[in-house]
């Protein structure tokens with residue numbers, strides 16, 4: 001049914017960020033993908049994806065985050081073959097999706113599960129009936145369907161709701177049915193399109209936990225798109241930030257949180273870590289020192305350095321008082337990560353030494369300005 005990748009020899013990507021050629025351990029490969037929507041009478045041509053390359057190892061969870069219109073949904077549609085790129089190729093578990101005919105694609109899609117923001121359940125079917133649907137379409141015998149669906153409903157915690165209709169289920173329960181349905185054809189890859197965006201925070205946490213468990217238990221490769229960094233923080237091993245159809249930053253989740261390089265990433269990161277300066281402080285910040293003014297520093301602690309008593313050491317050593325203006329320490333991808341914003345009064349040469357001392361190890365120290 002599906003074609004293995006074999007015809008074209010591997011060429012390194014032309015873009016500035018090469019990806020490795022697909023191996024047996026590559027779950028999803030996006031190779032120099034460009035998608036241009038043609039101009040229409042009333043609208044100009046849109047470059048939705050502009051030379052994107054990404055590689056997701058088998059069993060990994062990649063979060064793709066971007067603002068509205070960045071190109072996230074376009075990317076998902078190209079991976080599941082609902083749309084074709086203008087150029088470039090998409091390889092899922094060794095199958096070059098972009099080289100398949102419509103008929104071949106129908107078969108290949110069984111190995112790609114999809115979870116949707118609004119669940120997309122059939123209201124006329126029970127939970128069981130919704131999960132069974134992709135198997136019925138694939139012509140699976142009834143006895144096999146029964147054997148496959150019941151353990152799936154059990155896995156998502158809905159064994160007792162098998163005969164309930166969507167209207168009788170909560171949002172979280174509907175999404176559990178959606179996840180079970182996505183797993184019915186035993187896919188190797190799960191694509192999630194804003195799966196938790198319609199859910200309240202507590203239900204979101206439960207669904208993210210379920211996705212993590214499924215990833216662990218089934219060694220399923222997951223690529224999800226979202227506009228919420230909190231979802232990336234909770235779920236992703238790796239993150240790619242997309243803006244204007246380009247990947248502006250990608251890497252291990254902790255590294256991207258700890259050292260965001262692009263302005264868009266910084267904004268996403270500060271929305272969940274409290275690393276951004278509070279509004280009241282931003283209003284008071286001045287670029288030059290007013291008479292008697294205090295310097296304002298932002299210190300980002302990474303990894304084990306987050307636990308070190310650096311501040312008291314600096315206070316003792318230089319005899320300066322550090323006032324904590326805002327701060328937070330939390331765990332990201334299993335590592336402590338903290339941000340503190342402090343003010344202090346010190347002569348310029350002492351300030352330089354304080355900054356040097358605080359910058360020891362993995363810490364990042366930035367001077368934000370001065371307050372009166």
Ligand SMILES: Nc1ncnc2c1ncn2[C@@H]1O[C@H](COP(=O)(O)OP(=O)(O)OP(=O)(O)O)[C@@H](O)[C@H]1O
Nearest residue numbers: 037046048066067068069070071072073074075227
């Ligand atoms: N079928 C289409 N025809 C023309 N332009 C399109 C089409 N689909 C998407 N676009 C445009 O491509 C760009 C990327 O859209 P896309 O839906 O992929 O973004 P997104 O990141 O998913 O946004 P959102 O979070 O709002 O869903 C946008 O400028 C959008 O207007």
